[in-house]
Amino acid sequence: MIECYGDEMSSASTPWPATAGEEHRWRSSLPPEALSRSAAERLRRPYTSAVVPRIADTDVRVPRATAAAAEEASRLIGDFDQEVGRNVAPFAAVLLRSESASSSQIENLTSGARQIALAEIGEDARANAQQIVGNVRAMTAAVNLSEGVDITGILTMHDALMSPAPYAGELRTEQVWIGGTAYSPHDAVFTPPHHDRLTDDLADLVAFARRTDVPALTHAAVAHAQFETIHPFVDGNGRTGRALIHALLRHRGLTRTVTVPVSAGLLVDTEGYFSALTAFRAGDAAPIVDALSAAAVLSVSNGRRLVADLLDARATWAANLTARADSAAWPLLDVVLRHPVLGTELVREQLGVTQPNARRAIDRLVDAGALVEVGGRRRSILWQAPQVLTALDEFAARAGRRRLGSPASVD
Template sequence: MTPYTPEHLPPQNIKYEDIISDVGQANAALARYDGLLQGVINPGILLSPMTNEEAVLSSRIEGTQATIEEVWEHEAGQTYDLGKETDIQEIKNYRKALTLASEHLSSTSIRLGFIRQLHEILMDSVRGQDKHPGHFRTTQNWIGPKGCQMEEASFVPPAPHALENALIEWENYLSFNEKDPLVQTAIVHAQFEILHPFHDGNGRIGRLLIPLYLYQKKALSTPMFYLSAYLEKNRESYYASLKSISSSGNWTPWISFFLKAITFQAKSNIDKTKLIMSLYEETKKTIVEITKSPNSTLLTDAIFNRPIFQVNYLIQKLGIAVPTAHQLCRKLKENNILKTIREGAGRKASIYCFSDLLNIAEGKEFM
């Protein structure tokens, strides 16, 4: 199989008449979600479960097996076998890259150098760290079953000598004004995946670009819109619609799939955000009543930001004394806000869990 020669951007064969309904529905759904986001006082804290879910699911598409709960447990001091630890580190790297990228875009725009920085963070101390983190590939890669040869590949990205010009064209397209920003985001993501410019981590970087580019195009007021839940559930359709571009030069099936994904995920995010916001207000009120503490709001924010933790986390986050932190945890346990998932013994401290938030984060409220 020979390396693919990518089409020039912008694509010339998009049939807007075939996707006009998808365009309208996706824009309307995303606007409703963004309107809700703008009413969230501190989305970085309140919606951190959704950020963690995105990191877990985007990494799961690439083969990791860790859950949201295991990531938080690990951060609270729980240990796992080496394979699980590596999975968790990949997820934490993705979350770190997403957080830093969001901060970066408040003052600048997406460029190739920025993409390389994200990749370096993503591949730090995990599988693939030997595959030139932060550097675009200079050798041929291909996509197919693990261990397959290039002749057996399902897709062979552009040859290394063609990659530099294709990436420059892709970067220039970021500043182009397509007829619709959501359609343009679909093209940006797909072309990045087709170019497959890194030796590893292309899928995760490509999915991370979706909320970042929507934010850059002002389709979102904050880059907190994640598609990996939908893409993970519809993985075969995701890859098949992407492949239609390289196999037939037809962008329309992919763009239609992408727009439907935005519509579905925006509605799902609205439901989840409302549940989290409602739980936050209810929890804050209860904590004020049962603790009578001047730190009630900070305490509520802390357990929403990290719903599995040791008492030291509260001591550092709230700046309170050790006895005060233990007393707060005891009161929250007595009122069924917190549960103990590991009792303290010897040098091992207790690990507490805010299970109501975990249920929402893991989608159990939707079952």
């Protein structure tokens, strides 16, 4: 259940269980001659890793102002989901890709819309774009968990994100840490739980995720922060954890048709986001709920502008398009919104038409000003939609970092 308390409660009595710690011996893989005397002495001392509290049955108590902000943000998310759901065919994919790109940008993985579109269709693209497309796959796996979150589903999200890395979809079997030095966790900003604890920690998190007595947005925020505290993977924890937010929002019915790009809102103040995760570990759940609520409000506003820009572009193309009513050019308009860089093979697959008819539909959209021809790899022919790419890049620019976060990534 959720309880609210007055805003004047002191931080000393904040009603959320804090992360504890336990000591472990560190076994360094470095040869002794590679270390200074002081470093070798430090590595002989034990390090402290986190012990996360059990939250499956913990009452979630937040200040009244936090609960009210989460309720208002939830209303905006629901309204946006209904609005865009009327045009779900093109915009579900657009918004999911936008959320994936924003979540990746929090981890300093940035790429332009054109590079991401190229990577999606298997064309040569930069490494960051390829990783962002992996995040699109992870987000897709997340929203498919509408029946409920379980450990298998979390592993599936991570596998979709990190594949073909050898550790994709596998819980870590080693200690990881955030910040400090590269060779030991002794000076880390945060050291997640020892890997021997991961199975029990995740089982408790899944039990919490199955609750229905906590309001959806608060539920997602707390589950996300607990996941980031557990940090169950060698890499990709931040992106998988933000995908988990969407799995819970879909499971709880707050979103039904689209992925609200909340990471675009978190990008506005990554310092505040990382600080909220730190506060959660110290025993205060309110800041992460506040951060997600504020991010949701910003992301809905930004998402509405993106959808409006794309609707305007589509309306202009439709007004300029001269084609028979049964021409493949008309349904191709929505395909272009989903795939702003495309070739004849993609059009043929999407519309179920022959290669010649796919090319004729593309030519109609070139004449309407929707597409322009560009080169592809191995001298293949591609076309791109400049208005869509511009709208996507402007969305990313509006979501760009206003305040830089901690150098210690949550991933």
